[in-house]
Amino acid sequence: MKYKLKELMKTDVSKVYIMGVAIFCLLLLGGYFSYAMFTVNKEKNRAISIVTGTLEYELKVNDNATNTITVGGNSNATYTINLNNTNNRDARLNFYYIGDLPSGVDAGYIVEEGTDTPPGEKGEVFSKAGSNGDKKVYKIKVVNSSSSSVNINLGVQIGLDYNDLSLPSNGHLFTEYVVKASDTIIENVGDNGGTYDDGTDTFITGTNPNNYVWYSGKLWRAVSINNSAKTIKLVTQWNISTIHYSSGSSPFEGSFMEEWLNDTSTDGFLGNLRDYENFIVTDAKWDNSFDTTALGSIQRPKGTTIATDPVGLLNIYEYQSSYKGTTYTNGYLNNGLIWYTITPYDESFGQIRYINANGSSSSWYLNSLYGIRPSIVLKSNVKIASGTGTEADPYRLSGDNDTDLNGVKLNTRYSGEYIQFGNDENNLYRIVNHETEGLTKITSNEPLKKSGTFIESEFNDNNRYFSYSTIKDFLNDNYLTDYIEDNYINMIEDETTWYQGTVYRNKSYKLAKYKDVEMSGYASIIKSKVGLLRYGELMSGQFNKSSNNKEYWLITEEQYGLWYVEPEGYGNVTTQSPEQGVKPSMNLKENVIITGGDGTKNNPFTLALG
Numbered sequence: 001m002k003y004k005l006k007e008l009m010k011t012d013v014s015k016v017y018i019m020g021v022a023i024f025c026l027l028l029l030g031g032y033f034s035y036a037m038f039t040v041n042k043e044k045n046r047a048i049s050i051v052t053g054t055l056e057y058e059l060k061v062n063d064n065a066t067n068t069i070t071v072g073g074n075s076n077a078t079y080t081i082n083l084n085n086t087n088n089r090d091a092r093l094n095f096y097y098i099g100d101l102p103s104g105v106d107a108g109y110i111v112e113e114g115t116d117t118p119p120g121e122k123g124e125v126f127s128k129a130g131s132n133g134d135k136k137v138y139k140i141k142v143v144n145s146s147s148s149s150v151n152i153n154l155g156v157q158i159g160l161d162y163n164d165l166s167l168p169s170n171g172h173l174f175t176e177y178v179v180k181a182s183d184t185i186i187e188n189v190g191d192n193g194g195t196y197d198d199g200t201d202t203f204i205t206g207t208n209p210n211n212y213v214w215y216s217g218k219l220w221r222a223v224s225i226n227n228s229a230k231t232i233k234l235v236t237q238w239n240i241s242t243i244h245y246s247s248g249s250s251p252f253e254g255s256f257m258e259e260w261l262n263d264t265s266t267d268g269f270l271g272n273l274r275d276y277e278n279f280i281v282t283d284a285k286w287d288n289s290f291d292t293t294a295l296g297s298i299q300r301p302k303g304t305t306i307a308t309d310p311v312g313l314l315n316i317y318e319y320q321s322s323y324k325g326t327t328y329t330n331g332y333l334n335n336g337l338i339w340y341t342i343t344p345y346d347e348s349f350g351q352i353r354y355i356n357a358n359g360s361s362s363s364w365y366l367n368s369l370y371g372i373r374p375s376i377v378l379k380s381n382v383k384i385a386s387g388t389g390t391e392a393d394p395y396r397l398s399g400d401n402d403t404d405l406n407g408v409k410l411n412t413r414y415s416g417e418y419i420q421f422g423n424d425e426n427n428l429y430r431i432v433n434h435e436t437e438g439l440t441k442i443t444s445n446e447p448l449k450k451s452g453t454f455i456e457s458e459f460n461d462n463n464r465y466f467s468y469s470t471i472k473d474f475l476n477d478n479y480l481t482d483y484i485e486d487n488y489i490n491m492i493e494d495e496t497t498w499y500q501g502t503v504y505r506n507k508s509y510k511l512a513k514y515k516d517v518e519m520s521g522y523a524s525i526i527k528s529k530v531g532l533l534r535y536g537e538l539m540s541g542q543f544n545k546s547s548n549n550k551e552y553w554l555i556t557e558e559q560y561g562l563w564y565v566e567p568e569g570y571g572n573v574t575t576q577s578p579e580q581g582v583k584p585s586m587n588l589k590e591n592v593i594i595t596g597g598d599g600t601k602n603n604p605f606t607l608a609l610g
Helices: 181-187 256-261 314-322 470-475 478-482
Strands: 023-026 030-035 043-045 046-048 054-061 068-071 075-085 091-097 105-114 124-129 135-142 149-160 176-177 191-197 201-206 214-215 219-224 232-236 283-289 304-307 339-343 351-354 361-365 375-378 385-386 395-397 418-420 430-431 440-444 494-500 524-528 530-533 552-558 561-565 572-576 582-587 590-594 605-609
Touching: 023 440, 068 135, 124 214, 181 201, 181 219, 181 232, 181 385, 181 395, 201 314, 219 314, 256 304, 283 375, 314 339, 418 605, 470 478, 470 524, 470 530, 494 530, 494 552, 524 530, 530 552
Parallel strands: 214 395
Antiparallel strands: 023 149, 023 176, 030 054, 043 046, 054 075, 068 149, 075 135, 091 124, 091 149, 105 135, 191 201, 201 219, 214 219, 219 232, 232 375, 283 304, 339 351, 351 361, 385 395, 418 430, 430 440, 440 582, 494 524, 530 582, 552 561, 561 572, 590 605
16 A cells, blocks of 8 residues: 655645654554654765654554554444654654455544544545644544454554655564655745746745755855756855956856866865765756846846856856845845856856845956855755754755764864864854865954954065064964963964965966966965965855955965955955954864864864864
8 A cells, every 4th residue: 555645734834844854664563652763873875864853652542552453343443643742843643554454444534633624534644743842632433344353453654744654565663764855945945935936946035045054064055946856056155265267258167266166175165075976966057158137137048158067156047036026135145245156247258247245246357356155056865864944953964964973083074164262252263174184274263353343463564475474473472372272272283384375366276375277386385383374265255244244364475465355255455564354274183073062153063182
């Protein structure tokens, strides 16, 4: 007997919020059951399945706990099912009969106590209990009109909503079901979100929908779901870095931008994504056809210029489609920063379109340095492990939802994850990369503050070389004394390498570290305990709206000055004399271990020396 879950109670708003984490099939063997869905790490086909939460239920027949009942001739019995759901999501209960009903038996509908409207079909009945301790009582009457007693076996499945709870064909005690991300994200946009279907993709819209995703140390927004492939396009919430788009007139393919996004070394974005082959579509199509149309009237690109890469950028049409029903100033993709799209403004690829801090669109030459918000496409089989899609509780993906990391070395973790480090108001840092074997490079989440105000420092008053700079002296003296406690200082490697390359406009990001784009040798090498991030390095972007930001120094030289990052998230050049904000960076020792936290902003890793 096979039954597919039907969509019930379309008008029930709470159902739209239902997120499937894991669905379990339990065949009741009798008695009272309290099944705690404890956290399970189980490797299966190279994927880790993680299940959390608690569902409790009991099945009673005429107040006797059992899953088999004997109905006498010409008699009837009432079945009572009590469901107590302590999970933070609605639970679905599937009550069914095992095997065919005996001749002469008429099984009625399951009905919630106090109602007389059956929510499901006879013998294959679905109902639900709300979240956080909601208790429901259901009853079903079975009538036996035959002259002899008959046995009826009952089964119950429990799990989280919006799943295909197909009836089992045999007596499996434990069968795991999981739900795809594409089946859930689109259904839980919340009061501040909506959807827009253009026939090819369904876009998530609104001012602040529940479409936050935490993956590989970064906060993302789900932008759209492909209607046929059921893949999900994501874009980072904040600007991860900033570089020149290209050296001149060229499309995305062959540009510095394409190379940086898909660079699998420690210097690029793709190389720092967790197990990306298991999570993202590596041959995703990125439409970078030119478009000069104003926002509000842009049509879907015609695909005249397509790049095939694991990582790309959003095009201007995708950005426009995100704020249907509102304005670009209030759309959720307007993050208050300046950032690139992938869309050229003209057919000769002379200019690129970008998004302003107020959400409007402009265009400029490709040698500009706007912020980078990488975009990826999640595979259709990616599954949600937890979360409700809000910023405080983003979706976590199966295989990227580690729960017990106590004692794990920090150098096994991922770029972007948060750690507790430093003191007072300057105690939040992020992992940058692991470019020095065994070590973990970190940087402060924002420039240093003192009593709520950003501090400032000049780079130097007579040269721009980091080895002899004012800022180097500050970082390796006053910073360690005033902003770091002793237990954290002991975690910092005493002396590591910092690269101070020179990147002119129209040149590759690789020159910030290497002598040439072939990476045949390193640029200027400086040894110190504390340093600065360089041009184009991961996690050198702004992670807040521009109104709350401060410009800060990078370590990289330019022909006429030094690079720094503006509050709006784009790169710029100045001389060494102006005072700017400071984002210190350092390498933590190999034996630094995690003692708590999950690496998110709200629950950063806590650390100790192992």
